[in-house]
Amino acid sequence: MIIRTGNDISPATNLLVQKMLLLIERQNISGVVELVPAYNELLVYYKAEIIDYKTLLKQLRHAESQMENIANPEAAQLYIPVLYGGEAGPDLKEVAQNNGFSTSEVIRRHTGNTYPVYMLGFAPGFCYLGGMDEQLATPRKREPRLKIPAGSVGIAGTQTGIYPIDSPGGWQIIGQTPLKLFNPEQQKPFLIRAGDQVNFYAIDKVDFLKIQIAFEADNFNPETPPVR
Amino acid sequence: MNKSAIIIEEAGLLSTLQDMGRYGYQRFGMPVSGAMDQLSMQLANILVGNHPGAACIEATLTGPSIRFTAAAYIAVCGADMQPQINAKPAGNNRLISVKAGDLLSFGSLRSGCRAYIAFSGGVAVKPVMGSQSTYLAAGIGGHKGRALKQGDELELGEAPKRPVQKKIPKPLLVEYNPDKPIRILPGPEIHRFGFDSIRNLLTNSYMVSTQSNRMGYRLQGEPLITTDEKADIISSGIPMGTLQVPANGQPILLMADRQTTGGYPRIALLASVDLTHAAQLKPGDQLNFSEIKLEKAQLLIRERQRLLAAFASF
Numbered sequence: 001m002i003i004r005t006g007n008d009i010s011p012a013t014n015l016l017v018q019k020m021l022l023l024i025e026r027q028n029i030s031g032v033v034e035l036v037p038a039y040n041e042l043l044v045y046y047k048a049e050i051i052d053y054k055t056l057l058k059q060l061r062h063a064e065s066q067m068e069n070i071a072n073p074e075a076a077q078l079y080i081p082v083l084y085g086g087e088a089g090p091d092l093k094e095v096a097q098n099n100g101f102s103t104s105e106v107i108r109r110h111t112g113n114t115y116p117v118y119m120l121g122f123a124p125g126f127c128y129l130g131g132m133d134e135q136l137a138t139p140r141k142r143e144p145r146l147k148i149p150a151g152s153v154g155i156a157g158t159q160t161g162i163y164p165i166d167s168p169g170g171w172q173i174i175g176q177t178p179l180k181l182f183n184p185e186q187q188k189p190f191l192i193r194a195g196d197q198v199n200f201y202a203i204d205k206v207d208f209l210k211i212q213i214a215f216e217a218d219n220f221n222p223e224t225p226p227v228r
Numbered sequence: 229m230n231k232s233a234i235i236i237e238e239a240g241l242l243s244t245l246q247d248m249g250r251y252g253y254q255r256f257g258m259p260v261s262g263a264m265d266q267l268s269m270q271l272a273n274i275l276v277g278n279h280p281g282a283a284c285i286e287a288t289l290t291g292p293s294i295r296f297t298a299a300a301y302i303a304v305c306g307a308d309m310q311p312q313i314n315a316k317p318a319g320n321n322r323l324i325s326v327k328a329g330d331l332l333s334f335g336s337l338r339s340g341c342r343a344y345i346a347f348s349g350g351v352a353v354k355p356v357m358g359s360q361s362t363y364l365a366a367g368i369g370g371h372k373g374r375a376l377k378q379g380d381e382l383e384l385g386e387a388p389k390r391p392v393q394k395k396i397p398k399p400l401l402v403e404y405n406p407d408k409p410i411r412i413l414p415g416p417e418i419h420r421f422g423f424d425s426i427r428n429l430l431t432n433s434y435m436v437s438t439q440s441n442r443m444g445y446r447l448q449g450e451p452l453i454t455t456d457e458k459a460d461i462i463s464s465g466i467p468m469g470t471l472q473v474p475a476n477g478q479p480i481l482l483m484a485d486r487q488t489t490g491g492y493p494r495i496a497l498l499a500s501v502d503l504t505h506a507a508q509l510k511p512g513d514q515l516n517f518s519e520i521k522l523e524k525a526q527l528l529i530r531e532r533q534r535l536l537a538a539f540a541s542f
Contacts, residue, residue, distance in 0.1 A: 002416055002464070007462075008462075009462060021255075033251055034251050034252060034254055034255075035255065036254045036255050036465040036489070037255055038462070038464040038465055038489050039463060039464070040462055040464075041462075041464040041465060042465075043464065043466075043467065045251075047533075048500065048525075048529045048530060049529060049530045049533035052526055053522055053523075053526060119463070119489065120255060120257040121463055121489030122487055122489070123257055123366070123487070124256065124257050124258040124259070124366055125258075126257050128463065164257075165366055182366075184356050184357055184366075185356070189258075190253070190256040190258075193255070193256065
């Protein structure tokens with residue numbers, strides 16, 4: 001069953017999706033298997049042999065009626081370190097040239113905004129982020145790369161995002177984070193969830209290696225603001 | 229009891245370990261995977277005395293050859309690929325007893341597309357995120373995150389004592405007749421398609437193209453056109469069995485390894501009771517769609533699950 005909260009991509013519409021998800025989880029409806037939030041929809045997977053459509057609808061209407069009484073879901077603020085340019089970000093110069101900026105201005109603008117995580121999809125751990133500075137918008141590459149390493153931070157049109165796994169792709173790669181967004185062997189396989197807020201900050205090569213080692217050793221908390 | 233293992237002597241076209249799928253992580257973009265034909269997989273498990281959701285080998289179009297290092301009970305359900313033990317016909321849908329050194333092999337495909345091989349005790353691979361299913365695109369789950377290949381050795385779990393002989397009740401044995409229409413319900417964006425497109429979908433045949441795999445089937449037939457000429461929607465969830473339509477008007481039927489969300493209009497959704505039929509279609513097969521009411525579709529799946537549960541506990 002699909003619950004639609006609006007017809008646009010906006011923080012307000014998406015917040016209703018997040019709230020509805022929380023309300024349904026709290027109601028603990030027998031037969032509901034999984035909830036999949038998107039920008040403006042929540043998909044409810046259910047087993048028809050346990051709960052029929054009409055009964056589920058009634059339960060979901062009840063959840064909806066609680067909407068006013070529920071506080072906004074807790075959202076984590078995550079600080080994502082990024083090594084910009086060089087081998088880690090081979091397209092930084094292209095993005096700068098495309099928009100008439102210096103590379104440091106691109107970094108300043110990319111690290112200057114806070115990005116809401118609207119939803120995850122496309123690949124395990126891939127976040128659809130909102131809020132990018134529109135003056136950084138750059139078309140995708142003409143020739144997609146065959147392999148973009150996990151952790152690569154890119155721009156495609158007015159979107160920015162992080163590749164969670166090695167994959168082919170056409171995004172303009174401006175940097176790389178030493179953090180792994182998808183860790184299938186870990187207790188908590190995903191670093192970021194829908195509803196979180198993300199900030200990027202620039203690091204150098206030495207920090208990249210240090211953070212990589214600390215992250216592998218489970219000794220790095222992206223919720224701790226970086227020391228400037 | 230001594231540990232038994234199987235050795236893959238020939239892999240077949242695409243043989244992967246699959247269970248009921250990796251649920252609970254779609255909100256993080258993690259596809260579900262799992263057996264395409266979950267009914268056949270469960271039947272095979274029940275025959276060998278396993279939990280119905282234990283991992284099986286899903287073989288595609290051609291079966292593997294498997295050597296046993298110890299005695300075991302096995303069963304093959306789903307597509308008929310003419311299973312043989314030491315080159316003698318062994319048959320689908322029945323309990324098969326194998327001895328150490330025996331070889332399971334397959335003949336040519338007679339019906340369906342995917343066969344499920346269950347082993348008593350299951351296959352002892354480590355679950356990843358709660359499932360033993362192989363998700364090929366990210367290389368996780370199953371055996372080393374990939375399809376089985378020649379020389380692979382898989383340990384079997386501890387086998388229960390001799391399973392009771394059971395005969396699968398006839399209503400649970402789906403006949404893989406490609407001419408039988410697949411029943412569909414209207415999708416969330418059906419109103420964006422014109423009357424002609426909906427009529428096309430319900431009256432014409434669509435062919436499963438060669439560009440079809442565990443993610444989905446690209447279908448070929450009369451194009452389905454949105455009246456507002458916008459080909460995209462805001463990315464949203466897509467259950468297995470969704471028929472989505474990209475700008476070229478040729479529908480895609482989304483299957484087990486689909487992405488968690490998609491951005492094309494969803495014209496229709498298969499009744500879950502017919503997913504097993506869809507899972508047994510192969511490239512080149514024609515399929516026809518017919519309409520079903522939601523109440524009827526839910527009634528049918530409830531009846532199916534009731535029969536399955538009764539068969540499992542019998």
